[in-house]
Amino acid sequence: MKTVQKVVNPVKRAGEQSPGKIYNEKLKVRARREWRGVKDTFYDYTRWLYLMSVLGRFIIVPRNIKGFFRYRWMMSYLFVPHGMDKFTVGLRDEALRLAHTSFNFVIADVTQAIANCFRGDRRVGNDKAYSDECVLTDENSMVTFMMGFDTKKVHTILREVPTMFASNIFHQFNVMHYLDIAQQYGIPGDVCPMPEAEAGISIDDDFCVLGRCAVQNNTTCDGSLMGNGIIAKRLEREYGIPTFQLATPLRHKEPDVMDYAAQEIKNAIAFVEEHTGVKWDWDIYFQAAKRVNDATRCRIAQMEINSTPYPQFFGAAFSLYNDTNYMGNSGRNADFVKIDHKLLALAEKGYREKRMYAKEYRHRCIVWGVQPQYVIDMLYWMVQCWGVVPLTDMLSVINTDMIAEEDTPENREQAYRDMAMLNMEMIMRNHTHGGHKVLVEDLWELCEKMNADIVMMWEHMSCKALTGMHGMFEEQARERGIHLMWVSHDLCDPRVFTRQAIRDQVNAYMRTVMREEPLDPSLENIPDNEAY
Amino acid sequence: MRDLKHLQYFEDLLQVANNALITQAREEGKVCVAYTCENVPEPLLNLPGAFSIRLHAPNTGSMDIATYYMTNLLCEPSRALLERAIEGGFNFADCVITPDGCTMINRAVENMELLNTMGKDKPNFFHSYMEIAFKNTENDVNLSVLQCTNHILNPLHEKYGIDVSDEAIRKAVAEHNRLCRVIREIGNFRKEARPRITGYEFHTLCLATYVCPQHLVLDKLEETLEELKTREPDEKQPWRARVLVVGSEVDDGGLIKLIEECGAFVCCDRFCFGSYPGRVEIELNDEEDALTQVCRHYIRNCQCPRMMNQQKVYGRKQYVAELAKEYGADGVIYEQVKFCDPWAYERTLGSAMLKEDYGYPVLSVDRPYNIASSVGQMRTRVQAFVESIEIKAIQRGGRA
C-alpha cells in the first residue's frame, strides 16, 4: 500500500489541547467556546461580534422579523454562531483566519439573500417592484446565464440556498420536517434527501414567493431534476411565476453536446430578457468573465499549496466558499475578488510559516463524494483526531480552464460555449455525471498529483451516481495501493446516520485497518448527536 | 376463453434473456444491437442487417455480485442487468447502446463495460453511450439527430457495415410500423366491454416485441391478431374493475398477472416495455430526412419522466388521462420499481394530479423488479384498490 511521510508539527497548539471536552450533550450546544490562546481567542471573539452584528442588522428590519415568524427554516439562523464554531473547531493562526474570512463572507452573502427574499416575498415584504426584478433559480444552479445582466436591474435569487442548503448547516434537524412532509405526500424515503426536502418545502408552502420568473435546471441528478417538477407546478399554477427549464447535458466531456448546451444558455437568457425586460449586456458579461478567471487562478493556487506537505485552505470552509463563489456568484459580485486574494494571501503566509492544523499529519487524504450537511466539521475533526489531512474534496475539484474575457465578435459566440461548459461542469455533477472516468479514474490522477495515500469516500447512500460505482472504487483502489475508507451517510437526514455513527466509521477504519491510535482521544467520541 | 395458440410460445421466449430467436437471428448473420432504454429510437437499431434486443433479466434471483458493485441502494433492474451480464447472460450482444437516460441503468452498463462482461470474442463489439433529449424543442431534435448519428449509426456502419442511408431508415421504419399496427390492433380489443384478450396476454405479446428479434415474431403476432378477431370472450367476466397501469419498466408478466388475479383488468399499459408510447406508429413524410423525423417522433411521444419542461410534465398526466378515457379505465395504478428516482417523483406528482385534476382513483405503489419476491404485499394493495373502486361505484349508484 502507498505510504506518505509523516509531518510533525514542531509548534504546540496555543490554548486548549482537547477541544472534544467542551461538548455537552444535555445543552444541545457547546458548554463554552474554545480557548485558543489570547491572540486567537480575541480574534475569534471579534469575529463572533461581527457575526452578531450581521444578524442584528438583519433582524432589526421589521419585514425580516415578520419573515422570521413565518418560515420554519428561519429558526436555523439563530444557530449561526454555533455553526461558525463547527467551522473553526481546533483552528489557530492562519487556519482560523481562513475559516473566518471565507465563512463570514458566505454568511453575509446568505443573510443578504434572505433579506432579498423577504423584501420581495408576497407574504412578507411584498415589494412588488423589487419582486418584478427578481429571477428565481435553483440551489444547485450555476448562474452563468445571469452573468451579463446588470445586477442593479435584475436580481438573481437562489431561493433554495437559504431555505434548505445553508440552514441545514446550522441546525442538523431542520430538514427532517420537510422530508416528513414530502414522504407524507408519497415521495419515497430512498431518494436523495436534498431535492426531496426542497420538494417538501414547496408542498409545505414554506418557500418565499417572489420573482418575475424562474429558471430551473437539471444540473445535479435525476432526483433534483424531478423535484423541480413539483416545485414548478406550484410556482406556475398557484403563483403565476413562469418557469424555464434549462437543460444541461450529462455527458459533458463529449464535444457533440456543446451546441445543444450553448443553445440552451441562449434560450435561458432570452427567457430572462423576455420576462424582466432587461437586455443582456456584453460589457457586464466580460467583466464577470474576468472575475471568473481570477477566481479560477486563485483556486488553482490554493490547490497547489494543498499539494505540498503544508496544505492550508481545506475542509468545510474551502468547500462552502467555493460553492458560493463558483456556482452562486459566477463572477457577478466584485466583492468576491477581494476575498479570493485575501484568502490566498493568508494561505501563502501559512505555507511559508509551515502552519499545521494538528500535532502531526500521518496521512494525506482526498475526500471524494458528497459531504453530509449536518457534520460539516467532519474534515477538521478528522485531521485533529487522526492526523488525516484532507487535501481537497470532490466538490472543490472544479473547472481549471480559462474562459474568454475580451469582448470580440468571436468571443461573444465563444461566451455561450463557456457558460455552457461552466454549467455542465457544475460542482458535483462534473464528477457524478459524464461517465465513469470523471468519477473514478480522475480520482486516482488526483491522488497521484496531490500525493495522497488515502481516500475518504463519502458514500451518500441516496446518491445513485456515486454508489453505482462502489465496486469499481474498491477494485481500482486496491490495484493502486490506495487506502479507501468508506463513510456512509444520508446527506441531510441525521436519523439515518447520526454524527457519531459517521465518525465511528473513520474511528473503526483507523483502529482496525490502519492500527493507529488517535492524536486527540478527546475527539474520538463527541456527545453531539442531539446538538443543533 | 380458449387459450391463444401461440401464448405458450411467447411465454417461453420471455423466460430467458438469450432466447432461441436471438440465436436464430444471429445465425442469419444479423448484428444484435442490445439497448437499455425506451429513449433509443428502435428503428435505427433494426436497420437491414441488424436487430434490436432490449436487455432484461427474467427470473432474477440473487443479485449479490451486482450489489457488491453497485450497492443495494440502486434500483433492482440495474442490478439485475449487471448480474445477468456478469453471469454471461448477454453474450449474444454485438454492441450495447446506452442513453444517459437514468443514472442507474447508465451505471449498470458502465460496470458491464469495465468488467468486460461482453464482447470478449467479438473484435467489433462496442459500447456506445449517448446523450438524450430533455425537452421537446427543435434544439432537442437537433441534439438527438447528432447523438443518433454519432453513437448509433456511425459505429454500426463502421464496425459492422450496416447500411445507414435514408432509404434504409425508411425501410426500418416501415417494418417498425407494421409491428406497431399489429400490436395496436391487438391492444384495441382491450377497449371492449367484454375484452377478448387479457392484460397479461397482451403484455406477453408486447414484451416479446422488445426482447426478441422483431422480424422473427411478426408472423406469429399477425396470426394471433387473426385468431383474436374470432375469439369469443367468456360470458361471465372475472373483472371487478378496469385499470390502467402507468410507471417504470415492467418486463415481468407476473406483475400484470397478479393485478388481474385480484380482479382488476389491465386495460391499458403506459410503461417502459409497454405499448404506449413504444408501439405508436412513426409517420414519415418525403420532405424531411427520415432520421430527423424519427428523432422528432421519439421526442414528441416520449413519456419518460426525465423530460423536464413543464409542457412535458403536465402533458404526461394528460396523456395518462386520455388513455384512461379511451380504454375505459375505472382507476389508474402508478407503479415504480423501488429506488427509481425519476419514477419516485413522477408517481407522486402523477398520482396526485390524476386524482385531483382528472378525478381518477389512483393506487400508487413501489415494487421489486421481480414481483415473485413480494406477491403478498402487492396483492393486498391491489385488492384494497379494487374494493375502493367498487365502493366508489356503489356510492355513485353504479354497479359494484
Added chain:
Amino acid sequence: MMSKLVKIPLIALAIALGFFVVTFTVYFFNLDMKATALLAPLLEKWYDNLPRKQYI
C-alpha cells in the same frame, strides 16, 4: 474643563470595558447559543401551529 477632558475618555473606556466584559462572557460561555437552545422548542411549536396551504 480639564476634568471633562479626562472624564469623557474614562467613561468611554469604562463603557468599552463593560461592553467587552459582558460580550466576552456571553461569547466565551456560549450564553448566546444556550439561550437559543432554550428558545428553539418554543419556536418549533409556533411553526407547527401556523396555518399552511399544504398540497403537492
